[in-house]
Amino acid sequence: MRSLRVPFLLVMVLFAAAPLYGLLKISLSPPGEVMTAHPTLVPHGITWRHWQRVIESGQIGAPLRKSLLVASGTTALALLLAGPAAYSLVQLPLRWRYGVLIGLFLCRMLPEVSVAMPIAVVFLRWGLMDTALGLTLAHLPMALPVAAWVLTTAFGNIPRDVEEAAALDGCNLWRTLAYVIIPLALPGVIVAALLVWLLSWEEFVLATYLTLGDKTMPLQVYYYLYQGNAFVTAVAAVIMTVPVLLLSALLQRFIRETSLAGVVR
């Protein structure tokens, strides 16, 4: 079984990396190399022309900024709201805990298209149309159940003995949370943050309804797709992928299986 591990991992890596490679290759290829009956897998020439065109158009900076703002804002708010909720849920019996969580997920069963119009109407009245704050608030109902689920699991994995030991050492609830629980639950918090950030980063339907002029990155990529130029679409898609890769690389060192090993005897 162990001998299959490496080939399996290799296949998985290839599976994940192939679309990214395809995008990057198209974004850097001269048109003649891709727009032919037999495009090659390996690049034979490299051009920065498509990148130059996208960057010089000045149409990528604002969507990138808005998407970063919305995704980061949604993540911060979701963690801030779901964190205490998850910690409270952990105190409940298992049956109740998952009952509440499933209840939260039921909200997600409604298709976004069906709620997008009422949200757009209300946000228009409140002057939140076309704003990063409006989109952040609209993304929250989608992000909260995910964050609550992951954080409940993360907090639930921490043995109660740890909290009791902290109390015996004189920590009050807030100090226990700040110095014991949250550091121990950090991998879960990071996973929750990553998931929520990604959900918000790639969200399209709500963004379509709540945007008039200031596009987000998915809308900008769609704009290029609509124009039909495969090369500039690939460039925009690569630009959209970069923050995801950076964030994942940056945060994955916090995600450790063994963070709870040895905390209780």
Added chain:
Amino acid sequence: MRWLLVVLGILAVLPTWAAAEEPALTVTMRLAEAEWEVMRRDILPTFEILCACKVRAIDVPPEALVQRLRAMQQAGRMDIDLFAQDNMRLQELVDAGLVSPLTAQESEMSDSVYPALRVAGVIDKQRYFVPFRPNVQIAYYNADKFTEYDLQPPRTWPELLAVARAFAERDGIGRVLFKGAGGAPTTTQLYEWIVAGGGDPFDFADSGTVATFEFLASLRPYLSPESRRAKWDTTNDALAQDAAFLAQNWPFGVPLLVKDYGKTAIRTYSGWAGPARQAHVIGGDVLGIPVGARNRRLALAMIQFLQSHMVQEALTERLGWPSLRSDIGDSTSEAWMRPHAESVQEALSHGVFRANVGYWADYERLANEAVQRILWRAEAPATVLPPLAARLDALRKRE
């Protein structure tokens, strides 16, 4: 000190007040990057100077316009003053009560606007829209391949069949594309083929319509396999990747294929005629004013401006757009664009408007079903069409 605070306070408020005093017009369109550049650099600033106002131009795709207008109407806050919309998507705006009549503008429209184009904005005997940017599908062909196989671009249906057969026999695979993936691309192409065949697109029992489907069935063995997934965007890919040597599409593919992709062997011409005539569905954008628009007066001025000789000439010259005015010739400034602009202008002279019917969505389903069954399941038109004709007849009668 108090003095200074008062002065600073006034200075802080003044720009806001001044900005609030200057009227602002919000216009939505769906344009390509290069088109937006011309619009924002050359066209809109002139209007701002003429009308002493600010113009906020926003890119809104045609499929999203209805939902946005609907949300604004429900919120009681119409933030859009004027929109340019695909003329294939007008009925839904009228049905939803989102667009206000422009009857008074009928008399103000310049006499130079092609009479054929004026028809587009009239629905249920009421004018809701005015022409802005006419468009038609043209035929794209790979000149190198036609030369290599010693063929001429077809001008009639028999020639089209012969060319399709010649490519299929030599390459062992079809090279003529019909947009058969379904949806609007298929319906639009079918519509103009039926008109070219002398049929009534809304009557599948009509002899001309039946003849068109029979011609399509005879073409089936020689069509490019890419036809199954061909829409407006994938048609460009098929031409660029030499999967098809002949296809009809909108002119947006010209700069993409020739300029961006460097496919200089791709040429265009107006296309082929059926037994009755040559026919091209007139697409493109028309202008409309939403119900509840806050700056209707400015929006009307903008309509006049966009239809003016000066603006239409600039758009033709800088972007190669076909003009809605008869007093503007082919003034495309870029030499490589000229033959393509001529193809469009020629096709436009054979333009037909697609009728706006309330049952269009159902009609599209029926038309797509007919194409799917005849082309991809190889069913005989004589079997497929009669039941579909009865369903279509029922739709017509219901309306």
